[in-house]
Amino acid sequence: MGFAKDYNISLGYPLFRTQVYGVMEKLSRLLTTKEGDNYFLPDYLSFVLHPYVKNIRLDSASYLSRIIFHTIEEKAKSLLKTFILLEEIEENSNIINECLKKITGLNDNITESEIKGHLKNIHQVMIRPFEKLKDIGDFCDKLLKFFSFISMNSSANLHAYTAPFIEIILKVLYELRTSELKNERFKEVDSYFHLLRNYIRQIHYPFTGTPVKGLQVLGFLETRNLKFERVYFLDVNEGIIPATRKEDTILPYIVRKTLELPTHEEREKISSYYFETLIDGAKEAHIFYVESADKEKSRFVERLIWRLQKEKMTLDFPKIDETSFKVNFAQTNPSEIKKSDRLIKYIQDKLVFSPTALDTYLHCPLEFYYKEILKLEEKEDISDDIDRRNIGKIVHTVLQKYFNQKIGEKLIIKEKDYQNIEGIVEEEFYSHSDRGPIYLIKLQVKKRMRDVLEYHQKHCKETMIHKCEDKVKVEVNMPSEKKVRLKGKIDRVEQRGEDTFIVDYKTGRQAYMPDYEKFINSSRQEWHKTLKSVQLPFYLLLYLQKNIGIPIEKINSSLLLLGGKNIEEKQLFDEKIKKKQKELPQKKEILAGYQKAIFTLIEEILNPDVSFTAASEAEKKCPLCIFRVICGRQWLVKEW
Numbered sequence: 001m002g003f004a005k006d007y008n009i010s011l012g013y014p015l016f017r018t019q020v021y022g023v024m025e026k027l028s029r030l031l032t033t034k035e036g037d038n039y040f041l042p043d044y045l046s047f048v049l050h051p052y053v054k055n056i057r058l059d060s061a062s063y064l065s066r067i068i069f070h071t072i073e074e075k076a077k078s079l080l081k082t083f084i085l086l087e088e089i090e091e092n093s094n095i096i097n098e099c100l101k102k103i104t105g106l107n108d109n110i111t112e113s114e115i116k117g118h119l120k121n122i123h124q125v126m127i128r129p130f131e132k133l134k135d136i137g138d139f140c141d142k143l144l145k146f147f148s149f150i151s152m153n154s155s156a157n158l159h160a161y162t163a164p165f166i167e168i169i170l171k172v173l174y175e176l177r178t179s180e181l182k183n184e185r186f187k188e189v190d191s192y193f194h195l196l197r198n199y200i201r202q203i204h205y206p207f208t209g210t211p212v213k214g215l216q217v218l219g220f221l222e223t224r225n226l227k228f229e230r231v232y233f234l235d236v237n238e239g240i241i242p243a244t245r246k247e248d249t250i251l252p253y254i255v256r257k258t259l260e261l262p263t264h265e266e267r268e269k270i271s272s273y274y275f276e277t278l279i280d281g282a283k284e285a286h287i288f289y290v291e292s293a294d295k296e297k298s299r300f301v302e303r304l305i306w307r308l309q310k311e312k313m314t315l316d317f318p319k320i321d322e323t324s325f326k327v328n329f330a331q332t333n334p335s336e337i338k339k340s341d342r343l344i345k346y347i348q349d350k351l352v353f354s355p356t357a358l359d360t361y362l363h364c365p366l367e368f369y370y371k372e373i374l375k376l377e378e379k380e381d382i383s384d385d386i387d388r389r390n391i392g393k394i395v396h397t398v399l400q401k402y403f404n405q406k407i408g409e410k411l412i413i414k415e416k417d418y419q420n421i422e423g424i425v426e427e428e429f430y431s432h433s434d435r436g437p438i439y440l441i442k443l444q445v446k447k448r449m450r451d452v453l454e455y456h457q458k459h460c461k462e463t464m465i466h467k468c469e470d471k472v473k474v475e476v477n478m479p480s481e482k483k484v485r486l487k488g489k490i491d492r493v494e495q496r497g498e499d500t501f502i503v504d505y506k507t508g509r510q511a512y513m514p515d516y517e518k519f520i521n522s523s524r525q526e527w528h529k530t531l532k533s534v535q536l537p538f539y540l541l542l543y544l545q546k547n548i549g550i551p552i553e554k555i556n557s558s559l560l561l562l563g564g565k566n567i568e569e570k571q572l573f574d575e576k577i578k579k580k581q582k583e584l585p586q587k588k589e590i591l592a593g594y595q596k597a598i599f600t601l602i603e604e605i606l607n608p609d610v611s612f613t614a615a616s617e618a619e620k621k622c623p624l625c626i627f628r629v630i631c632g633r634q635w636l637v638k639e640w
Contacts, residue, residue: 006214010222012204015172019156020147020165021200023052027146028193031130038083039127042382045073053126055155058118059110062155064103068115071099076382086123090116125149130189137182139192140173147173161205168205172196220274227281236289236298242271275300334631337369337612344608347373351605352473352485355538358601359512363528364615368605370627378626391441392507394428395562396491398449399468399505401427403492406465411494413457421449448562455567460496467493474545478599482606488542500550502539502557509563513570516590519597527597528616534601535559536572537594552588 015021026047033040048054054069055062075095079088089095096112103110126149129142147166156162176182176199186192216228220241235241256263279285287304289297308318351357351372361368370376402421429442456463473487492503512533519530536557544550558571573587604610614631615621622633 007217008214009207009217011217011219012206014201015165015168015203015205016197016201018165018205019050019052019162020169023047023050023150024143024169024193024196026050027126027130028190028197030127032190032193035083037085037131039086041076041079041082041084044084044089045069045076045382047127048122049073052150052154052156053122056118056122056150056153057155058114059107061107064107064110065118067102067106068099068118071095071102074098077380082382086127090119090123133186133189133192135183135185136192136195137177139196140177140182143196144170144173144177165205168203169200172200172203220271223274223278228278229282230284231278231282231286233275233278233285233287236287236301238296238298241275241298241300242268272300272303276304279304331618331635332632334366334614334633336614337366339608339611341608343373344606347606348482352487353602353605354487355533355535358534358538358598361601361605362531362534364621364625365604365612366614366631367625367627369612370630376627391445394425395445395448395507396469396505397428398424398445399452399491402449403465403468407468408466409464411456411460411463411465413453417453418450421453422446425449451567452562459569460494462497464495465492466495466500472542472546474542476541476545478602479596480603482603484602484606486538486542486545488539490539490543493543498554500543500555502536502543502555503569504535504539504557504559506559506561507563509561511559511561511570513559514572514594516593520593524600525616531594531597534594534598537591538598540572540591541595541598552591553586 026043030039030043030047033043048069054066056065058064058068072089072095075092075098078094079092096115099115100110100112126146129145130139133139133142147169150156151163151166173196176196181195186195233241251259251261253263255261287301289295289301291297305318309315357368357372360371398421401424402417405420425442425446429438429445468491470490470493471487472490473485475483475485477483490502491505494501494503512535514531514533514537519527522530536559539557540555543555544552556571556573558569561568561570573590614633615625618633618636622628622631623636625631625633628634628636
């Protein structure tokens with residue numbers, strides 16, 4: 001409104017578009033999804049992180065509440081629950097201590113008991129009263145206290161329109177509380193909110209203004225008997241002017257027509273009349289509409305164009321000014337990150353290289369920089385669903401617990417082992433609800449664990465388990481005489497006859513395996529396609545460093561692929577392939593080639609002259625990368 005000192009907005013602002021309505025919806029969702037006394041954690045976080053709630057003042061300061069509730073959000077994953085009691089949050093010592101740690105230096109007067117009391121007070125006033133509702137009157141009483149509490153204790157009132165929006169909702173609640181409906185009851189809590197929701201959708205906040213001069217922002221009906229020198233019509237698109245709704249939800253068209261009640265045809269005629277009257281009475285009329293694949297100009301505009309064409313006896317279109325936005329979707333290569341002396345020192349002093357980190361560097365050095373040096377990571381949302389990463393963690397834990405019981409003995413699968421591993425699966429899913437999707441995933445995991453046991457029963461009869469989830473950390477001298485630290489977590493070490501096997505579980509459908517024949521004849525720039533992954537050679541390097549004296553000929557590593565149709569194992573040194581390709585060198589030479597590649601990658605990372613650059617094959621690597629927005633490659637689509 002910068003160009004008009006005097007203005008009047010007769011169109012009220014819908015209350016359902018305000019934060020007042022928003023916090024009520026968050027509360028409704030929280031109460032609807034609870035099971036017994038347990039609240040669904042994602043909906044609890046969504047409610048308490050609403051601006052009206054997380055800015056409730058503690059010791060006259062709203063920032064303290066923000067620290068408390070964002071700390072709860074950070075610690076939510078460690079609770080290992082999707083449903084939780086309010087008391088568990090109020091009495092959680094880890095959360096309270098973390099809050100005190102963050103508040104220290106900002107406000108040293110806040111105590112543990114004050115934080116607990118603050119949480120209990122918010123729960124007591126804003127959540128617990130709605131656990132039991134007598135009738136509509138009781139529901140309105142509790143919401144009146146709810147919004148009054150926000151108004152008096154939150155910094156929300158600093159926003160210019162919060163107070164008037166809350167004032168309107170209080171009036172609405174008072175009207176409903178004193179109406180004939182006040183003694184009506186519903187079985188479900190959501191029904192009370194549904195009633196209020198439908199009532200509020202009709203309520204608008206009236207803006208103040210100067211109705212006799214200046215800019216007038218009006219709806220069609222407000223223009224009756226008025227003339228203006230200059231008129232601006234906005235959004236004159238089909239479906240908006242006139243509206244598309246033709247059928248009445250209560251009385252069908254034929255009934256309304258028979259009873260001589262107004263139909264959509266009359267409503268359209270009224271809209272057309274006001275449109276044409278405004279245009280005919282104005283000196284200037286400016287009509288705005290959008291034309292795109294899914295939007296077209298209103299039929300009223302088409303009629304107006306036809307009328308002008310008839311008046312001028314021409315089929316030429318009247319002058320139409322087009323406005324378009326220029327958007328450039330061109331992809332630019334991400335800037336490379338040069339290595340300063342300080343960065344090199346940090347890498348040398350702080351980084352411990354893992355196979356996952358080196359695989360990341362192999363495929364995209366820039367992703368390695370973001371993950372391993374800047375320590376950036378994707379924010380994990382609390383959800384009732386289990387994502388792919390969590391399924392992988394559960395499967396790894398189940399297999400670890402099961403095979404831990406078999407350490408030091410010959411692996412013999414018996415009938416009781418199937419019951420045993422299913423019991424372990426139940427333990428791991430205990431913290432998750434048994435809702436539809438979770439229950440189905442649990443059944444799938446049980447089925448896959450049975451498949452794993454059947455595979456071992458068939459293919460691993462002469463196997464003895466030595467270790468599970470073995471965390472190894474070593475310091476090695478590289479050919480350049482630099483010392484570096486390496487680490488890795490080996491899923492399983494076992495003896496098969498005379499050979500030692502290092503086994504790594506993969507829950508995905510496919511996994512990268514080095515192709516020695518292609519790798520040894522390829523350039524460094526092609527390693528991401530030929531070497532593919534250093535994981536299995538890296539595990540062998542770690543194990544041999546920790547267990548000096550083991551002959552290389554008596555050791556191997558493999559991936560146990562669990563995500564495909566059938567359980568499958570891929571070995572680094574596959575004797576079947578070697579028999580077909582007799583020209584392949586001995587294990588010692590192959591492993592030496594892989595280890596040289598590992599040290600080459602580490603040398604590159606430590607080399608100040610080699611910058612961190614983006615992946616060379618962006619179309620394959622970038623579409624699923626969590627850093628694609630930072631790199632400006634969010635528009636790339638994965639090739640299938």
